[in-house]
Amino acid sequence: LKEYEYEITDVTFMGFCTDICVISNVLMARAYLPNTRIIVDASCCAGTTLDKHLAALEVMKSCQIDVIH
16 A cells, blocks of 8 residues: 555545445445545435435445445
């Protein structure tokens, strides 16, 4: 891992496809930054369907992602 001059304390995600792009990037960030607070703003995301959007948010919550609205 590259050393940074500063500590990343939190990262916020939002995007068009909660169940494709957002969840993929959020889970990669979780793996790369395991001790960093990761936030998803659900009000700035939309899934391919409402059910898939809500399911993706639940998966992210189960991976210790803070989902806000």
